[in-house]
Amino acid sequence: MAAGRRRRRRRRRGSGTSGRPRGPGEDTQSQRNEKMECSNHDAAHALVLSPDGKLYEHGATASADCSQTRLVKELENQNIVQIACGDQHAMALSRGGKLFTWGQNGHGQLGVGSQTTLIPQPQLVERLKGISLAHIAAGGAHSVAVSLSGAVYSWGKNDFGQLGLGDTEDRNCPSYVGALEHWKTVFISCGADHTAALSKEGLVCTFGAGGAGQLGHNSTRNELTPRVVAELWGARVSQVACGSQHTLVYVPSLDKVYSFGSYEEGHLRDERKPNQLIPLPINSPVNTGKSCQENNTSQEVIEIIAGGNQRIVLCRSNKNSCLNGIATLKDKDVDTWISNSSSQHWISIKKNIGLIFSSEACINGSFLEKRDKHFKTSKEFSGVDISEVQCFYEKIIKKPELFQEVQKEIEKLVPSLSSSPISPENFRVYLILPFLLQGNDESSYRSLRLLAQAIMKLQPKDLQTLECLWSNLETSFFNKLVVLYQSVSQKSLLQFAEEVRGFQRNLFELHPHETVTLQILQILYQVNSRTGFRVQENNFYVPEVKVIIGLCWAFNVKEMPLWKLTKYPCIFDIQDKIAIHNTERNTLSSPCSDIYLIVMGQEHWVFPVRRQYLLQDIWTHLNDAPTEQFKKILKVSFVGEAGVDERGLSQELFSVAARTLCQPSTGAFRHVASGLAWFPSQAPSSEHTFFRIGTLCGMALYNGLMAPIPFPRALYKKLLGLAPTLEDLEELLPAAGRNLQGILDEECDHILESLDMDFTIMEEDSMVTVELKKNGANIPVTKYNRKEFVDLYLNYVFNESIRKPFKDFMQGFSRGCPARKWKMFLPAELQIVLQGHTKFDWHLLEENVTYSQYKRLDRTIRNFWIVFHRLPEERKKMFLAFLSGSDRIPGYGLEYFKFCIADPKAENPDELYPFANTCSHILFLPRYSSKRILKKKLLYATEHNESFGFG
Known part of the structure; x- marks a missing residue:
């Protein structure tokens, strides 16, 4: 064990990089002033990383003279920042965020998805292309990488579980170690067949081979998934390093290096047994209770290394390290670009912009959430601070040359974005790039189209992840995206x-x-x-x-x-959808262009009815009609009345039929406190009422007419395959809806208990108690199951209790409306189209009027509008019905509802009442000189609804 020695770091199967963890985003560019070396266990192959990012190698794959070092030409254009060596494979990470591997691949340790056992030239690990890597490590025949946000990926040999994936199957592509999700991993080290992960909080997890005690769990058992080293709990470890069958950790608060595991070549001047099952301090110059500075003036422990049979503690007076990270955007970089964008600095700025914005990984590693929030990155949380992206955009947009340079790099990058994301971190680029392409120029539009194409290449499950991330954007940013x-x-x-x-x-x-x-x-x-x-x-x-x-x-x-x-x-918008629906209807109703058939009226469905037997005649026609008949345009005639139907008479048919069906005497609908029409829960199984009503409503929609049955919004949601909500229940059954919302909002357990509720519902019509789930009468509603209770309540009201009548209604509706584009409508729009608008701006109606033989300022016209605006609201609606056949405005809206006031040129206008052409919305208004006479005539006409044959 040597302190302060500068020598080649020989290790049998250890990680090929420093044991010091680097914080996410830490800038170590200024620290790269010494070369870095790593080699396999017998030094047959070694890598040397120079301070300028050039990678050299010597050994078996170099020239015949093994003592000579050669440049790795395949990577000479890559600025390499990290290297690692396994037993017979090598790894190199570039500043542009690309990971390259080469060497033996018998267990898939290169991560390139190939079965080739030897790949001598560096290959890009495609699966990690978009991941912002912070650290790489190589084991005996396995490899591990850690992202800036603590996500861990492993691949290669896995016979002892050293990949941490819960099994012993080898992997030839990087796999996400889900067990370390949100662990905040900042560093990882590999032994021959085991792995150790260090968290930002200083906790250590180990997994893989444990036969020599190298996992530190006081056992020799292998671990297939990461397990915390309990003996180190609370110690706040700052460094970890794995040897062949042992592990070292450094605890700065105690200034001690701890070891566990064994050494193949004896004790190495340590008197302990080879198999150390728990972490214990080693004998070293630093484990004296004093700092390194006390032992050796200005020295500090900065690095521990665990070789195959070595434990090395380096003490030096400076903290310079070769360990470096990929390029990411920082505020100071942007400020420098803006302040130094003169021509003398432009080449350097362009190079930095190109380095970051030509790399998916570098972009994904930029704009991270502060205060370590990005460590929580998941399918629900991107870890990106979109406000920082917006801030960056607002800065560079003021410097067109900077903005254009960023745009140019993004446009080149987008077609190559990862189509098979391995991690939620991959999706950051899809969130970031749109906010960097906000310009109103063709380049921004073109890049957004390319980005859209890249998004649509994602697999369905990946697209769902992106949708989830979109859904969790702040509303202002989501709106900006739209x-x-x-x-x-x-x-x-x-x-x-x-x-x-x-x-x-x-x-x-x-x-x-x-x-x-x-x-x-x-x-x-x-x-x-x-x-x-x-x-x-x-x-x-x-x-x-x-x-x-x-x-x-x-x-x-x-x-x-x-x-x-x-x-x-x-x-x-709704007007466009109505136009689309009408286009489809016209296509279906006119399948041929035979002029003879059109003249003969065979493209129309002539529909005669008697007013006094209206519903009976309608049901007879519907029962007898073949399916193809419903594709034809409806033409209604009232028996015994003159008039040609140009939509007015058809609209009157549906209006009268809807009004009749809603009468309590018909017994068709269940009438609730809200005044809305709903299906009865105990409809006879043999009854065809709702099949007929559904057919009638479908016909109205197909023919572009209104059937104003006061259905709740929930019906239109169900027609469109959408689930009604508690808000819909509150519309249909206000008291029940408010009560259920109160149950969800209640925070006091004892109040819920006092309600004495269980999983049952009382049918109002029959007073029968129905269980919402099996044994529901014996299951009380509590704070913990109330959401389930509310969901079951909604399901019963909107689905279970009306299953048969709604099924009949839906079948009839599909029969009555053979068109299918109506499914474009939203529930609210479909409701408006079928029921019409019930709120009116009568002044807007006045503004939309045209005149024939009249001018807007004529006395008769001015008198008419004075009289009209003084009418009660109900009288105004009656006038609307008199004019158009319905007291409601069609779905396209009042602003598009136009009618004409014309002078009938009557010889004796005092004896002529106003009359209307309901199909063309023409009001024939005789000239009067008196408001009193005009009011009298108008009230009489609307009261008797005398449109007289102008259907």
């Missing part, structure tokens, strides 16, 4: 539309690279919906789709490319 992808989507579709209009392309040439950002936008929308709609839905709309819809109509293209775009419903 805005970025929405902007580039706008740009893509606008360019496409312009080229179509300029006849440079046709509508069928919407390419995948132009829709890939739409895919990302749709995924972000789904994340947003799962997290409670933190970002407003209109942030996802892409207005340019309106242009494409218009082009499709102009060029009479009814399917493509609209059908491609409907894969991303979030980009459409």
Whole structure:
């Protein structure tokens, strides 16, 4: 054991780098002023790392003269910062974050996925390409690496469990050591067949071969998973080093080096037995109760080394070390770039920017959360401080040359991003890069498209991880992400539309690279919906789709490319979705262009009904209709009444039918305190009522009409395959919903107990008690199971109790609406489309009116609006029904609801009441000079609903 000796560090199967742990992100660039050497156990192959990052080797793979040293030419362009040697393999880590391995590979210790037993030239370990590595180590025939955030990866020989993966199978690719997750590993060392990990808190874990006591667990048992060395608990170890079958640790607070395990070549001047099963201090100059400075003036213990049969404690007066890390971005670097961006420093700045932003690993290692929070990196937590990314962007955007240089490097990097992430740390780059590409220039748009393509290459399980990380972003950053992808989507579709209009392309040439950002936008929308709609839905709309819809109509293209775009419903507003739905309906209803069939009306479904037997006639038509009939456009006629249906009469049919079905006398629905219509829980199994009602509602949707049955939002969620929530229950059953929310919010156990609740529910209609789960009557509701109780309650109300009637309704709905694009609608939108708007801005209605034979300032017009605005709300709704056939505004909204006031040119206007064309929304208003007469006529007309045959 030598103190202060400078010599080649021969080790039999020990780690090839220093035993001193380096903190994440520690800058050691200034410390690289001495060379570093490592070799295998017999020195047949040795690596020498020079201060300038050049790697040399001598031995079996060098020239015939083994005493000569040669440059490793394959790595001459790599700035190497760490090296390690195993028995017959070598490792080298570059400052650019790349790990290279070469040598024997019989157990997969090179980690390159190859079965080749010998690979003499350095190979990139692809699986770790995006991981920001802090330290590497080589064992006898296994390898281990640690990231800046403490994630541990192992590969190679595993016959004793030295990989820490819980089994004894070899691995030829790096595997994540899940047992060390959140352990905050900062350093790792390998022996012949065992491994030791050191945490930031100074705890030591060992695993692998334990036959010589080298694991320190007071036993000779092998450990397949990492186990804390209990004897060192609380000691705050600062260094660890593994020899062939022994381990050394240094405890600075006690200034002692401890050892456990055995030495093959005797005791090495130590009188203990070879097999030391627990850590005990060794005899060395530093274990005297005094510091090294007291023993040797200015010396300090800075490094311990455990060779095959060696224990070395180095005491020196300085702390310079060859151990160095990969390049990561630091605040002082950015400030230096900005302050020294003159031409004389530009070459150096460009080199640093290129080094960091051309490397996935270097980017992932930058912008880490402070105060060690990044050690908690997982599928839910990225470990990235996005505010730091934003701060960096705001700094460099003020220096265009810096921003452009960063952009250029990112654009080159993105196509090579890892498509098979090994760790949550790999995903950081997908979170960081969008915030560095916020420019409104073509380069930023192009890079965002490339990034979107890289994201869509991820496997489904990896994409789920990214979605989870997105969902945990702060709302402001998540919204920014949405805005970025929405902007580039706008740009893509606008360019496409312009080229179509300029006849440079046709509508069928919407390419995948132009829709890939739409895919990302749709995924972000789904994340947003799962997290409670933190970002407003209109942030996802892409207005340019309106242009494409218009082009499709102009060029009479009814399917493509609209059908491609409907894969991303979030980009459409409700008016766009209605237009898409109408396009599909028109395509289905007109499968041929035979003019004879159109003239004969065979593309329409003529639907005669009697007012006094309305429901009976409707059910008869539906029962007798073949499936293909529902694809035709509905044309309603009321028997005994004149008039041609141009949507007005059809709308009146559905309005009257909905009103009739909601009458208590029909007994169709269960009427609850909220006033909404819901399915009865005890519907007869042979009853077809809800199949018919579902068919009627489906027909209304297909024909673009309203069926205003007051269903709750929950029904539309179920139609779209979404689960209703407690909020939906509160809408349907307000008292029950509030009570359940109170149970979830209650913090006092004794109050919950006093409620004396169990897992049962009382049916209001039948007063029958139903168990929500097996033996539910004997299971009390407590603070620990209340969430389960609420979930089961919701499931019973919205699923179990109405299974048969809803199934019938859904089958009927699918029959009545053979179109399928309606599934683009959100539940709230589908509810509006079927039930219409019930809140009105009557002044907006006035603004949208056009006039025929009238002018806006004519006395009759001014009098009309004065009278109209003075009417009670219900009278205004009656006027709307008189005008359009319904007292509700269709789903496209009041701002798009237009009607015309025309002068009928009557010879005797005093004897003529207003009348309307409900299909064209034309109000024929005779000229009156008196407000009193106008009011009288208008009230009479609306009260009697006298639209008289202008369906």
